[in-house]
Amino acid sequence: MSDKKTTEVEKTGLSRRGFLGATAVTGATLAGATALGSSVMTRESWAAAVKDSQNKVHVGPGELDEYYGFWSGGHSGEVRVLGIPSMRELMRIPVFNTCSATGWGLTNESREVLGDSAKFLNGDSHHPHISMTDGKYDGKYLFINDKANSRVARIRLDIMKCDKITTIPNVQAIHGLRLQKVPHTKYVFCNAEFIIPHPNDGKTDFANWDKSNKYTMYNAVDAETMEVAWQVIVDGNLDNTDACYTGKYAAATCYNSEAATDLAGMMRNERDWVTVFNIPRIEEEIKKGNFITLGDSKVPVVDGRKKDGKNSRVTRYIPTPKNPHGLNTSPDGKYFIANGKLSPTCTIIAIDRLDDLFNDKLKDERDVVVGEPELGLGPLHTTFDGRGNAYTTLFIDSQVVKWNIEEAVQAYNGKKVNYIKQKLDVHYQPGHNHASLTESREADGKWLVVLSKFSKDRFLPVGPLHAENDQLIDISGDVMKLVHDGPTFAEPHDCIMARRDQIKTKKVWDRDDPFFATTRAMAKKDGIDLEKDNKVIREGKKVRVYMTSYAPSYGMTEFTVNQGDEVTVIITNLDIIEDVSHGFCMVNHGVSMEISPQQTASVTFIADKPGIHWYYCNWFCHALHMEMVGRMYVKPAK
Numbered sequence: 018m019s020d021k022k023t024t025e026v027e028k029t030g031l032s033r034r035g036f037l038g039a040t041a042v043t044g045a046t047l048a049g050a051t052a053l054g055s056s057v058m059t060r061e062s063w064a065a066a067v068k069d070s071q072n073k074v075h076v077g078p079g080e081l082d083e084y085y086g087f088w089s090g091g092h093s094g095e096v097r098v099l100g101i102p103s104m105r106e107l108m109r110i111p112v113f114n115t116c117s118a119t120g121w122g123l124t125n126e127s128r129e130v131l132g133d134s135a136k137f138l139n140g141d142s143h144h145p146h147i148s149m150t151d152g153k154y155d156g157k158y159l160f161i162n163d164k165a166n167s168r169v170a171r172i173r174l175d176i177m178k179c180d181k182i183t184t185i186p187n188v189q190a191i192h193g194l195r196l197q198k199v200p201h202t203k204y205v206f207c208n209a210e211f212i213i214p215h216p217n218d219g220k221t222d223f224a225n226w227d228k229s230n231k232y233t234m235y236n237a238v239d240a241e242t243m244e245v246a247w248q249v250i251v252d253g254n255l256d257n258t259d260a261c262y263t264g265k266y267a268a269a270t271c272y273n274s275e276a277a278t279d280l281a282g283m284m285r286n287e288r289d290w291v292t293v294f295n296i297p298r299i300e301e302e303i304k305k306g307n308f309i310t311l312g313d314s315k316v317p318v319v320d321g322r323k324k325d326g327k328n329s330r331v332t333r334y335i336p337t338p339k340n341p342h343g344l345n346t347s348p349d350g351k352y353f354i355a356n357g358k359l360s361p362t363c364t365i366i367a368i369d370r371l372d373d374l375f376n377d378k379l380k381d382e383r384d385v386v387v388g389e390p391e392l393g394l395g396p397l398h399t400t401f402d403g404r405g406n407a408y409t410t411l412f413i414d415s416q417v418v419k420w421n422i423e424e425a426v427q428a429y430n431g432k433k434v435n436y437i438k439q440k441l442d443v444h445y446q447p448g449h450n451h452a453s454l455t456e457s458r459e460a461d462g463k464w465l466v467v468l469s470k471f472s473k474d475r476f477l478p479v480g481p482l483h484a485e486n487d488q489l490i491d492i493s494g495d496v497m498k499l500v501h502d503g504p505t506f507a508e509p510h511d512c513i514m515a516r517r518d519q520i521k522t523k524k525v526w527d528r529d530d531p532f533f534a535t536t537r538a539m540a541k542k543d544g545i546d547l548e549k550d551n552k553v554i555r556e557g558k559k560v561r562v563y564m565t566s567y568a569p570s571y572g573m574t575e576f577t578v579n580q581g582d583e584v585t586v587i588i589t590n591l592d593i594i595e596d597v598s599h600g601f602c603m604v605n606h607g608v609s610m611e612i613s614p615q616q617t618a619s620v621t622f623i624a625d626k627p628g629i630h631w632y633y634c635n636w637f638c639h640a641l642h643m644e645m646v647g648r649m650y651v652k653p654a655k
Contacts, residue, residue, distance in 0.1 A: 070491035070498040076103035084453055084514045086466065087145045087159055088487075090114070091508035094140025096161055096172060101453070101514055102464055104489055104503045112170045112179045113140020113163045120610025121179075125585070125619045126533050134168055134184055141165035143510040144194040144257075147174075147519075148202040148240060152262050152350075152458040156519040158240065160205050162194040169194065169207055169238050173532075175523050180532060181243040186314035188234050188248075189213055193257035193344070196240070197296075198457075199264045204246060204296070205238040206267050208255035212276060216312055223278075231276045232322065235269060235294060245314075247303055249321040249331060251292050252276075254283075257343050257398075261368050262350035262458065267294045268366070270341040270355050271334075284359065289341055290334040290382075291355045291366060294321070295375055298331045333374050335382045337364040338389075343398035343449075347407070347422060348460035352387075354422075356396040356409060362389045363396055363409060365426060390425035390436055392418045400452040402462030402492055406438065410447035410467060416440045417450060417467055417490070419497060441497045443488055445471040449511040452492060456513065465490040465497065466512055476504045485509065524595040525614040533617045536587060540617075547589040547617055559583045560624075566599045566612060567591045569639035571632075574647040578624045580654040587619040588612050592638075600635035603649065609635055627653035 076082055082100030090097055094113030099106055115122030115138060122128065128135045141164040148158040159172040167189055171181040185191055188209030197204040212231040214221040221230065233255055234248040253271030260267040269292050273283045299319055302308060308317035321332035328334075338360030345354050346368075353366040365388035373379050395412030402408070409418050417440070424436035446469060453464045472486035484504035491498040526532075528548070540547050543554045545563050551572035554561040560582045565572035566589070578584055590599050590612040602609035603622065612618045634645035 067498050067500070070500045073491060074102045074104075074489065074500050076100065076105070081517060083517060084464070085517055085520050086512055086514045087147070088505070088512040089142040089145050089161060089510045091143075091506075091510050092139075092141055093507040094142050094163065094165075096142060096145055096159065097505075097509070098177065099512075101466075102489060102501070104487070104501050108177060110172055110177050110179065112161060112172065112182075113137070113142055113166070113168065117609055118611065120608070120618065120620060123608055123620055124610045125621055126536060127179075129535055130179055130182055132182060132184075134166060134182060137166045139165055140168075142170075143192060145511060145513050146194060146196050146456065147513055147515055149196060149198045149457065150201045152198045154454070154457055154459075154515045154519045155201070156515065156521055158202070159513075160194060160196065160240070162191040162207055164190050164192050164210070167191050167209070169205060169243075171240070171243055174520055176526070176530075176532065177522065178532065183238055183243045183245065185209065185236050185238075185245060186316055187215070187311045187318070188236065191236070193255065193269060195257075195259045195267070195456075197260050197264060197267075198262055198346075202240045205240050206258050206260060206269075207236045207238065208258050208269050209233045209236060210254050210256065212254060212273070228276050234318065235267075235292070235321070237299075245316045247299060247308070248316055248318045249294060249299060250318060251332065252322050252334070253289060253292070255292075256341065259344050259346040259353065259456075261346060261353070263368075265296055266368065266371055267296060268292065268344055268353045268355075269294070270337075270344045272340040272342075272358075284340060287339055288336045289339060290336050291341065291344065291353065291364070292321070293333045293335065293353075293366075293371060293374070295331050295333075298375070302331060328377075333371075333382060335364075335366060335374075335385060337386075338362055342396075345399045345401070346456075348401050348403050348455060348458055349405075350458075352422065354399045354407065356399055358395065358397060358412075361391050361394055361396065363392060363399060363407075364389050365422065365429075388422070388426040388429040390420060390428065392420060392437070393440070397447070398449045400450050400455045400465065401460050402452055402465075403454075403460030404462050406462075408450060408452060408465055408492065408497075410443075410450045411440075412446050412448065412470075414440075415445045415447065415469075416442055417447065417465070417497065419492075439496055441490065441499060443467045443469050443499070444475050444486055444502070445469055445473070451512050451514060453514045454516065463491075463493045464514065465492045466514070468509055468512065470508065472504060475502055487512075525593060526616040528615055530616075533619075536617055536619050540587065547587070548591065553577075559585070561585045561587060563587050565589050565591050566601075566634070566645075568597055568599070569634075569641040569645045571634075571645065571647050575650070576647075577650045577652065579652045580624060580627045582624045582651075583621060584624050584649075585619055585621040586632075587617065589617045590614055597638055598636045599638050599645070601632060602635040603632045604630055606630065611636055624649065624651045627651045 084101035086099040088097040096110040098108040111121035190210040192210040193208040254273040256270040258269040274289045340359040341355045342358040343356040355364040370385040393411040399409045419439040469486040487503040489501035598613040
């Protein structure tokens, strides 16, 4: 009998990119990969399993999804809300962008949230993450970063609106973002990616930029105040980050240990590192006064660089292969896993060895490494099912690989074990992936979303700029089953899923909600009862128009101003029935806004065009919605 092994293709009759009938499910394994044992299925059993998974995806009319999914909007600067497993888009939450539908970036309330950064018309939202209590999602906030303009934003999940935006000082390009998990989300940890000189005041040019003055910083934002609590100077460009389940450690992948400014230079070293941050020690250093401040910022800055081979008290640098990217914490709290990107490996770091590392009881930083499985080409991000398995995206191979963490640790110690359980083709070049509840203690291993960067041949062609492709995979059984393709725009970078019972949303606004507290204070100063008065207040060239709305009419249908006046329209929606939102759009003036039940919203513009100008409700509210209109008369300037 021949000793030749039967390939998975021969066993299953499936090619590497074979499809089953009209489904979008690919073969179970990569031919020639590590044997999968019980994961090998016949064509018939595989087709039955796929059909069963597709039935799970169907959410019928009137039925609700099991999970909320929050997607970064990528270059659009927004956050998108999807239902899982249906993959139906439910809402778009504007954050770093302007939205004419809701008036975000136009209304006074939203511009107050945007602050000085309202001048920026672009954003690049990357990593959405939900606040936690005791390592479980508490549904209070969602945080997201803006790489383009170095900002971090907070979204209140009860109203699904952004209520705070902070610009991080002293740095450029906030990339990775994760949250403190226990005892609660006290800190939002965020990586500044690019090295810059300090001070970056134009006195340092390319020629005299000294290596000692090339650095970036790890940042912690207070989750409640949204003020920057502290910063730590590090070596290398920071990439992605995560935190442990003790509240003591956070870690970040760092590339560009070379401190280079060109592509070739950033790939010169065979190893870069994971930087581990000791949170209590950072707080101790600040309490002792062992920090500096930079420029106009009052934020305490601690030096975490390794100098002349000597470690800082607050950091440790763990060498890892090459240009590592994603950094993910296993839900059992045992490991940080760094993804190699330019190495076919992931590096498994034992969190319970970090105390010894910081207390200098280990001879080498690499002594905390307990595994380095070889997974495939281009490992970028890893997620988990809560059953001991990890799922890593392979960018170059266009695959997701399922592997067992403890078996990978055993293999690192010399035991012959097949830690790779399955490889599944995805379409194409996957970046982030995310499994249901994976960042919490409650990871349930039901669904996996893969965010693929390319989608050529998957959807109807729409010109040179293609959609990306979000793919949903059933991971509840022994094998992964691809069950849904979903085109999406502007490169969503990452996503997160929470059970629907973990998100508690309001049906109507509270009248004393802090979101419009400033507008309420202005009305009080003007002697206005927002729920009753329809009145014009004149103050020189500034005019404030207070009105109510109740379907299908405004409380004021005519008002007069002078050409050149700064006009602020303040509307309070008196409807108390959920889903009866109103809008206000002043024709030919570039302003519009949404006013949902019991909300007060305001918008300011210049009345620079003499004549009669109509305003109308732009959110359908009633059978007589078209008749919900009013007029502004602008007197010509004398």
